[in-house]
Amino acid sequence: MELVKDYPLSKRFPELPLLSAANTKKHSDLIPFAFGHPAQESFDVPLLSQSAVSALQLDGPRALQYSGGSGPDFVLNWIQQRSKHVSISVETQNILVTAGSMQAIDLATRTLTDPGDHVWVEAPTFFGAIRQFSLAELKISSIPVDHNGLLTDELENKLKEAVKNNVPIPKFIYVMPNYHNPTGVCLSIDRRKKLAELAYEYNFYVLEDDAYVELSFSGKKLPSIYTFGPKRVIYLSTFSKTIAPGIRMGWALADDEQIILRMKMLKSDGSTSVFVQEIISHFLSDVKFDYHMKRINELYCTRKDAMISAVKECFGKEVTYTEPEGGFFLWLSFPEKVNTSEFAGDALARGVSFIESKYFYIDGAETNHIRLSFTFTNEEEIKKGVQRIAESYYRYKKSIEVLNEV
Ligand SMILES: Cc1ncc(COP(=O)(O)O)c(C=O)c1O
Structure with missing residues (x-):
């Protein structure tokens, strides 16, 4: 043929x-x-092996079902408790566990935008996010960062200009507040507050990608942007940098349950592996995190x-x-x-x-x-x-x- x-x-x-x-x-x-x-x-690896064996031996038949065993609930509760370290208080129904935070970026992007919408990113920014926004057919522009992160004054000027000239303001701004990829800088507390204020004033969302939050050499953690404006922030994080990227497990959380419900509707992969969540639940309950x-x-x-x-x-x-x-x-x-x-x-x-x-x-x-x-x-x-x-x-x-x- x-x-x-x-x-x-x-x-x-x-x-x-x-x-x-x-x-x-x-x-x-x-x-x-x-x-x-x-x-x-x-x-x-030793504890992960032990966790995998426990997942199979203690509740294998349930953990291997579509709906899984008790692992997914355990993981949700763990994320809920850990979020308090960045001053986030959230109900477990407002958290969605995803296949890595890349999937969370994709779902949040498609929940908040339609093709042709405008989004703003930091300059420089994570190329994986640029890729997602391009695939979602969005118009992307950028605001520079300095050693204290996103230049919120410049952002404010750009928003004012946009309103004055009748140019669309962004549906969301994608920001990495801690140990930014690629520059390694952190967004200062004042700028976190300012960003949340601008999000409320101009009615855009902040996609707060906090992939590196646990990687603090001093152990110090700053309050998230979410803390200052929960109604206009979707917060994302991941186990890729703390447990292992191969497990493909991250999460999104939002104050508005509708956001999480919509993200669930877009999530057409059945579910994030419940069996891997079972393993991770054993790991998290045994490790001294x-x-x-x-x-x-x-x-x-x-x-x-x-x-x-x-x-x-x-x-x-x-x-x-x-x-x-x-x-x-x-x-x-x-x-x-x-x-x-x-x-x-x-x-x-x-x-x-x-x-x-x-x-x-x-x-x-x-x-x-x-x-x-x-x-x-x-x-x-x-x-x-x-x-x-x-x-x-x-x-x-x-x-x-x-x-x-x-
Ligand atoms: C800022 C940022 N967000 C998200 C990701 C993707 O993480 P995950 O493995 O959870 O999809 C990375 C990975 O390099 C990253 O640097």
Whole structure:
């Protein structure tokens, strides 16, 4: 049989950039700073194995049913209690457990918007979110962040301008308040309040993506944006950075139960694996969660310190950064004329990957930064990886200097 014609696939898909580091074949000795993977050492495999055995042995036949056993309720109650750490008080029916927080972003986006609606994001922002908003056929624009997070004054000016010029205001603003991806900064308390006030005044939602909240090196936690304006915030978080991303479990919570009901209606996957929730319920009831996080944060803090000292040694004053107080990432800024995409390939050939800044901007606007993840690699690899980036950068720098002289 021969095919007569090409098959025209849906036109819905926007052109989404594939990340160059994701695209390349594995270098035998690659030091992967590109992706936000947790450290292998952060997974408590012995306790997870024990939890999986308990899930099967103690209530297997129920836990394996469509509706599951007692695990899902346990997980909801755990999330309800843990949310108090960021000053959120919520009923369990206002929480939806999802397949990772990526699914929560998708469901919240489609609950709040129709194709063609406007949403605003931070600049830079998480490329996974840009992808979701593009797939939902939204019009995206952005507001810059500085070392204290989203510039809420600039946001207010942009909202005023929009009203004055009869331009649509956003249906929601997507914000990462803690250890922002990619810059690692936290939104200050004043700006959290201001953002919630603006959401009420201008009637937009805030999609508060708090994926990294538990990754605090000092153990300190700030009140969520939700606390300051629960009626216009959907709060999202995940077990990906605390237990393991492979379990695919995150959540959304909202003060308005209608929001959660609508998200449930859009959730066409049956349910988030009830059996995995059974396993996680055993894990959460047996683990000393604060101690578990302390151990992980100590490891990450040591790796962050190793990266900062390697950067100081290899780059001196050539780069600037805000030292992260938690999370996964260090955001390095080079002089403005630098285009980090121009040496990413060479760096990869030398055995180190990072993500170039253009992927974190909706219009690829800023090209002089890179995101390095410090969680997945050990101190020795971190030192070697940063040296490789420096070799690559200084070679590139020399080549543009030569070009400028011609
Ligand atoms: C800010 C942010 N939100 C969401 C996610 C996705 O997390 P999950 O594994 O829960 O889907 C990530 C993962 O990198 C992230 O950085």
